[in-house]
Amino acid sequence: MALLEVENLQTHFRTPSGINRAVDGVSFHVNEGETLAIVGESGCGKSVTSMSLMRLIPEPPGRIAGAIRFAGKDLLQMSDREMRAIRGNDISMIFQEPMTSLNPVLTVGRQIRETLMIHQGLDKQAAEAHAVEMLTLVGIPEPKRRVREYPHQLSGGMRQRVMIAIALACNPKLLIADEPTTALDVTIQAQILKLMLDLKRRVGAAIILITHDLGVVAEIAERVMVMYAGRKVEEAPVAELFRSPRHPYTQGLLGAVPKLGSSLSGTTTRLAEIPGQVPDLRKPITGCVFAGRCALATDLCRQYAPGLEEKGPRHIAACHYAAKGAVAA
């Protein structure tokens, strides 16, 4: 059975210039222990999706509709109190910005302790001891000294390790990582990813990885969901998606990744880009959301939105022209 089942998730924001449909009817699931990557460009609704799962969207102006079933129970039907018992305990989250995501005026130890004291009912000493263990686990040297330090005394990579320690302190069943490596140096990125994979194996948590870095996806995800303009446009196992992307948008994304050494081999190719811009989500969209930027778009695309269809083994995409095999791109 799926650990998390999201059905027709709609997260809309009321703005002075109309309703912004940041996430509009997205459904997906995550199995126990599985790693699902959600990819897409900035503003495609991937971060809003992850925040909606934890109900961290301020309501109002936001409004979340649909169903988010975690271990069979709909998170959207829960009281604030029940939701608090889930956050940081069964589902925890790592954010993009390690520099600003930790509280600057509380010690690292205190920030790890808190979740343990709230969710596991540990007393201060036990929580402190566990916090030191967690810091050791995420590879921070001198953990006994570090627990008494403040975030500004740590580097960016260290802070992200602390965030991971906080997130994993209560052995969550699901870890949501919202661009966990985007703000870090490339060398540190690799370390943090490796750490996440190690710990995932140890704790056995499922991971939802939000990213726009396809290299990261290839490295750690098992399944990929591609979002565009607040909708899911394609979903497939990671190898299948990289081998034969069906949706023109996914093909564009993969084409926009520079290939190492391509300029040395003499075949200098211009980096592919996707022309145009994401549509205004405050206006109703008729037809395919990607039609405005798609080279293959026809009148059919502009009038009728394609539904998600099976295009291959466990491979679905929302495109009229991606029926058989890969679209000729």
Next chain:
Amino acid sequence: MLSYILRRIVATLPVMAIVALFVFSLLYIAPGDPAVVIAGDQASPEDVERIRQSLGLDRPFLIQFGSWVWRLMHGDLGTSIFTNLPVSTMIGQRLGPTLSLMVITLLLTILVAVPLGVVAAWKAGSFIDRAIMGFAVFGFSLPVFVVGYMLAYIFALELEWLPVQGYTPLNQGFWPWLQNLILPAIALGCVYIALVARITRAAMLEVLQQDYVRTAKAKGLGQGGILFIHALKNAAVPIVTVIGIGIALLIGGAVVTESVFAIPGLGRLTIDAILRRDYPVIQGIVLLFSFVYVLVNLMIDVTYTLVDPRIRY
């Protein structure tokens, strides 16, 4: 840290010296000859001259200042022209009521204003927020004596819950002491509460936008923990600052409040001393208030380091 505090205390010396010079100059800047005042209406010019000599008012300015500072450093604030009592004794007698009033007002302000500001920021834009901020504007615009008389009329004269005026020292019991201070503290605290609540709200609004507040929520913390631990501690620097600055407000307000509620404190002593042109007393009080204010500023700076670990001296 300790060396910082010591350095700061040493640095207050020049400040206090300048204050002392100003305070001493009062005698020369102010209109009216103190010798004439002391001598009274019936005195002959000879009497006035004799008094002037006995007070040393005939000597050159710098010599007078020098000997005044010398005595000051030995703890001698001079002698009241009017009562012939040492100024330090007179201030000592009046210190208790004023200090009590200040402390109660300060506590009342912190206990009322900070939670009000926090709730207003949390519920920003809601009815509660607008009600609290409306109250703040109201509290800000009412003069201390108006609030004082209104409170005295309602709670003392009409409802008879609390005494109309007067003061009972603390050594005669906690409740008798406190019940005389409740109405004055509310009257005096009104402006102060309004000020601190507004600043708290503004500081909190900014902090509540920060990423770490979202992290705290994602960890499963309750609203109280998020607001009062994670957010408030980050908003504390401007709040502490305005509470400190507000103490100057209290010093001015205490003079009026003590008159309204007939509290025998320093405020009343100040007014009496000014009316009688009792210069040594005025000098002593102004000097004391300046010293308290310098001290409060030092305390504010030290408090910063307690609430924000990034601030180190």
